[in-house]
Amino acid sequence: MARTMAEKVWEEHVVRRAEGEPDLLYIDLHLVHEVTSPQAFEGLRLAGRGVRRPDLTVATEDHNVPTENVLGPIADKVSRTQIETLRKNASEFGVRLFPMGDIDQGIVHVVGPQMGLTQPGMTIVCGDSHTSTHGAFGALAFGIGTSQVEHVLATQTLPMTPFKTMAVTVEGELRPGVTAKDIILAVIAEIGTGGGQGHVIEYRGSAIRSLSMEARMTVCNMSIEAGARAGMIAPDETTFDYIQGRPHAPQGEQWDAAVAHWKSLRTDDEAEFDHEVVLRAEDIGPFVTWGTNPGQGVSLDAAVPAPSDFEDPSARAAAEKALAYMDLEAGTRMRDIAVDTVFLGSCTNGRIEDLRAAAEVIRGRKVADGVRMLVVPGSMRVKEQANAEGLGEVFTEAGAEWREAGCSMCLGMNPDQLKPGERSASTSNRNFEGRQGKGGRTHLVSPLVAAATAVRGTLSSPADL
């Protein structure tokens, strides 16, 4: 029977199947961070259980970490305790940990791929919803809760009921200045924040195939914002080239065997998806959000919509509430919205290509008066690479702050936060109320729009400079 890629990867990982029960799936890689793991390790301890496969488990410190003065102790006592708890748990249970200050430390979803731990056809989980990022390699990767983190630590498996499948096909060629971030924001606006519920999305089509590996990660990263459990892209030469030579990539004969297998994973021609959505690449422009969920987005060329534009009563009520929170008036041109903060970073857009793209726009220019720009690499390796290319200097000369690796201002858990009433253009993934700090207002944007916005002080694309 013809099968989709998601179904093939699923089938390869079934440990046990029994009538009337969920499938027991084997997990190839378990990524761990400080926020969603302490209660899981404590659960193991209370039950007298160990970690079944510490060799398939990797931990990093990312959500709580400050992005300056990272070699000293964390000032916030509660954050410090959480980090120290992870260090203690990693050491007690024999899990490899990349702590602050380590060259391999960074955001969990940046670290896995850069080390070559993320490979096609694997099952990958993490107590973090943006685990969908790893699907860019053709892995089945999804976020889990803390109970499941404990379950994977103890058994290296998860009982799961199969997902439905959805194809999101983007055909054609992207216009200049349009990025992977714009694609995924347009997809979310199209299908809604619940549109992918219960599904694994496979992104297909010529526009997706032409994306770099890092751009593919940006697309898959935000699958969760469309409500999907996971996002996947078929592995191809772009994928293999990216993996080859990385520290954990297969070598020699193993490499050839792996590639042969990876090539067999693509969705069969006759396979059917439960749902299909088609977008034309040419129709997508720079995309920005105006509201308080990632589906509330429009083209940068458009204006803030009015609640009366929405037929559905709950969408209308949501728009009204969002405009009040965002302090925006319907009809305001998106380009006229002034920001006081620009955040470039996160597991969505904190990789080297994102920094290169933004630096290209900023080079020789200055961050506008009254605007604070934070540039936060997704990992210390990304920072090292950026510095080697002189990008750090480009940012600091423009007046931006060039920080150490971490989740930073994507979420209000570390010192990098918006103050009440502040407004940001942010390359992160969520514009929820208070997400970047209590009372803060977020516009989700691509790295190119972030950079141009930093220079002009209002939401802008590089073409506006």
Added chain:
Amino acid sequence: MEKFTVHTGRGAPLRAGNVDTDQIIPAVYLKRVARTGFEDGLFAAWRAADPEFVLNKEEFSGADVLIAGPDFGTGSSREHAVWALQDYGFKAVLSPRFADIFRGNSLKGGLLTVVLPQEVIERLWDMVEADPSTPITVDLVEREVRAPGVAEPFEIDDYTRWRLMEGLDDIALTLRHTDDIGAFEERRSPWLPVAQ
């Protein structure tokens, strides 16, 4: 985990869709390493900012069935959202649609999440707003939600229902199949990465 069979309680009407887990419990409360005591974080920003927020209203104090709009629990995978609802006293959440990870977390932890049609949710909203003492029954045995004039069936798979009714620990169930896991590990491809 406590067993769940039939629960009768009072409803709290949360007339909002797309309630993300950052609203259910803001990130600042996630820094703790304990497993309990998250009730103070539940809807912390909304409770602080809006005196009219449902949980601030005297008449809904003690309500333990949350009646919410569609797409409840979107966003972050934080299981703290489930813990905060439970620590505050909620036994069940009713909504036309839940985000997948939140739903999975709730059913692991014994917070019963029930999908009901939008029109039933709206009837329940009207009913509990008119009379906050209206009894609402969530019956997992019969797979049915009942209120005066309402008897709405809901779907939940047999396995999850059984596990909740027995209050069973998922890990203990899986550990019965350790031999299968070991056999699977023997078959894994040799090129798969190890982290050490």
